[in-house]
Amino acid sequence: xxxxxxxxxxxxxMDAASAAAALARAFADRVVLTHAWVPPLDDGxxxxxxxxxxxALHTQLEVQKSxxxxxxxxxxxxxxxxxxxxxLRRTASPGQARMIVLSxxxxxxxxxxxxxxxxxRVAESASVxxxxxxxAIPFAAWTKRNRALRILAATDRSAAxxxxxxxxxxxxxxxxVNLMLAHVADAKDPELEGQLTKRARTLLGPARFRxxxxxxxxxxxxxxxxxxxxxxxxxxxxxxxxxxGVQRLWRRSVSRALLADAPTSVAVVPVPPGGTQEPIxxxxxxxxxxxxxxxxxxxxxxxxxxxPAGGVLRVLHVLPAAGSGFSLLGGSPHxxxxxxxxxxxxxxxxxxxxxxxxxxxAAERGILVDPVVVEADDVVSAILAEAAQxxxxxxCLGTRGRSAAxxxxxxxVTGAVLQRSPVPVHVAPPPRE
Numbered sequence: 001x002x003x004x005x006x007x008x009x010x011x012x013x014m015d016a017a018s019a020a021a022a023l024a025r026a027f028a029d030r031v032v033l034t035h036a037w038v039p040p041l042d043d044g045x046x047x048x049x050x051x052x053x054x055x056a057l058h059t060q061l062e063v064q065k066s067x068x069x070x071x072x073x074x075x076x077x078x079x080x081x082x083x084x085x086x087x088l089r090r091t092a093s094p095g096q097a098r099m100i101v102l103s104x105x106x107x108x109x110x111x112x113x114x115x116x117x118x119x120x121r122v123a124e125s126a127s128v129x130x131x132x133x134x135x136a137i138p139f140a141a142w143t144k145r146n147r148a149l150r151i152l153a154a155t156d157r158s159a160a161x162x163x164x165x166x167x168x169x170x171x172x173x174x175x176x177v178n179l180m181l182a183h184v185a186d187a188k189d190p191e192l193e194g195q196l197t198k199r200a201r202t203l204l205g206p207a208r209f210r211x212x213x214x215x216x217x218x219x220x221x222x223x224x225x226x227x228x229x230x231x232x233x234x235x236x237x238x239x240x241x242x243x244x245g246v247q248r249l250w251r252r253s254v255s256r257a258l259l260a261d262a263p264t265s266v267a268v269v270p271v272p273p274g275g276t277q278e279p280i281x282x283x284x285x286x287x288x289x290x291x292x293x294x295x296x297x298x299x300x301x302x303x304x305x306x307x308p309a310g311g312v313l314r315v316l317h318v319l320p321a322a323g324s325g326f327s328l329l330g331g332s333p334h335x336x337x338x339x340x341x342x343x344x345x346x347x348x349x350x351x352x353x354x355x356x357x358x359x360x361x362a363a364e365r366g367i368l369v370d371p372v373v374v375e376a377d378d379v380v381s382a383i384l385a386e387a388a389q390x391x392x393x394x395x396c397l398g399t400r401g402r403s404a405a406x407x408x409x410x411x412x413v414t415g416a417v418l419q420r421s422p423v424p425v426h427v428a429p430p431p432r433e
Contacts, residue, residue: 001029004092004128005101006084006118008035009060012103017064019136019265020101021071022143026174029098030074035061036087037079054079085121092128094272098170099129104259120256123240123268129167131235131267132259138234139265148176152233154224154254155181155196155211156391157284160239164269165203168237172207179209180231184220186390189312189368195284221257228264237267284311287392289383290357291413292317292350295430296398297357302428303396304359310366314390315354317372318379319346347373380416387423396426 005020007013017033024031037057061077068075080087092100102119123130133139142149153168155161171177183196197211214223228236240255255268288303290296303313338346354371362369376382387395397414418425 001027001098002032002092002096003027003029003099003101004032004034004088004097006034006036006088006122007061007064009064010103014064014067015136016101016103016133017068018071019131019133019139021068021073021075022136022139023099023101023131024073024075025071026139026143027098027170030076031068032076032078032091032097033061033065033068034078034080034088034091036084037081038083084118085125088122089126092126094127097128099131099267100126101131101133104132104134104265117259120259123255123259127270127272129267129269132265134263134265142175142234145175148178150178150180150232150234151237152180152182152224152228152231152235153237154220154239155183155200157195157199158239158391159271160269162199162203162239163271164237164239164267165200167267167269169204169207171235172204177207179204179207180227180233181209181211182214182224182227183211184214184223186215188215191310221254221261224254224258225262228262233264235265235267236262237269239269239271282309283307283393285314285391285393286311286396287314287316287383287387287390287394288396289316289318289386289417290354290398291379292353292357293398293400295400298428298430299396299398300357301359302398302426303394304362304365304367306394306396306426307365307367310368312368312370313358313362314370314372314386314392315358316374316383316386317350317354318382319350319373319375321375321377343375347375379413380420383413383417384420387421392423394424394426395421396428398428398430400430 003020003024005017007017017031020031023029035057037054057079058077061079065075065077078091080091088100091097100122102122104119119130119132123132138149141147149171151168151171153164155165165181168177168179172179181196181200183192185192193211193213196213200209200211212227214227224236224238236258238255238258258266259268283306286303286306288299290299300313300315307313350373351371354373355369358369372386374382374386383395383397395417397417399412399414414425414427418427
């Protein structure tokens with residue numbers, strides 16, 4: 001197998017190359033030291049000068065290769081013209097490359113958010129895992145068996161998480177590892193720990209690990225980074241669905257946040273092109289959104305029907321932003337802004353109403369109900385963001401059954417969610433008259 005290491009000949013890149021060489025020794029792989037270059041845009045550039053420029057790059061690659069010779073692993077160099085992201089993707093073919101190794105170079109926050117670093121863009125598009133190295137020292141020590149490598153791996157019940165654990169298993173088999181699995185939970189689920197443990201044992205085999213479930217809502221990356229510091233992790237591993245562009249901004253990419261802010265090396269593992277071979281997982285987490293209308297409330301019973309063996313039902317109501325005074329059910333757009341106390345009362349009342357709408361037999365089925373009230377003017381985006389943060393396996397919404405002409409004129413929250421949701425959406429029809 002190959003470990004493809006991208007280099008721009010900087011000190012950081014040399015450190016990443018040292019890590020790649022150490023890992024090649026541990027995995028019995030070879031290093032492909034790769035540099036991508038773009039020919040200078042100069043109309044006066046002669047063929048001879050371009051050839052001299054390319055020869056100079058070859059020389060730099062050979063110098064870096066010689067500096068890595070002490071690792072005692074096969075190293076080949078590769079120089080290619082083109083965009084670095086595309087060159088690395090082409091070089092690291094699935095089945096031939098174990099991973100891509102890159103250095104971490106900081107960027108201005110705004111530029112990174114809009115464009116991303118090379119490491120970000122490689123991790124979001126490569127077909128093999130991408131390791132972004134902060135320091136080569138832990139990997140060198142691990143290779144020499146001086147100490148166990150401390151790995152923190154994010155886990156949930158997704159295909160991306162399964163891919164990350166399969167990648168971690170390779171490290172466990174290659175050398176001593178102190179492994180901790182972490183899951184950021186936004187709701188209490190008494191069965192969660194057992195389910196995650198069972199899934200991890202299936203994927204990791206006899207490997208020993210500890211599981212930490214961290215309570216928290218919002219951005220899970222911050223919780224994972226805090227735990228990585230507590231665990232003194234050498235490597236933080238996460239799976240990714242490789243969302244890019246505007247979609248990544250909407251879905252708040254955890255992997256990009258870790259690449260930007262984690263103080264330790266980060267490995268981002270994509271789902272294999274063919275997907276995972278795990279059995280189809282049952283629906284265990286459903287988000288039902290209602291506007292508290294009779295039609296919207298039908299989504300709750302329909303959602304419970306999706307959980308015959310129990311699970312977690314998050315019941316969501318989206319209140320208009322406090323300053324707008326707008327309501328889905330009518331009202332004046334010129335209503336005065338609410339005080340913090342009035343907002344709190346409004347949210348408590350809405351949450352209490354949600355609890356009364358859940359069918360009584362939900363508790364008998366072992367369904368854990370989690371009512372949530374948020375404020376937003378964009379109802380569709382609020383529903384999708386909450387579903388992503390909750391890790392919903394399915395969404396359930398009601399519909400008023402408007403005619404096609406009315407939908408075209410007025411729009412439809414349910415229709416917009418159907419178009420944009422990455423998970424199945426179940427629509428509860430209105431009652432028959």
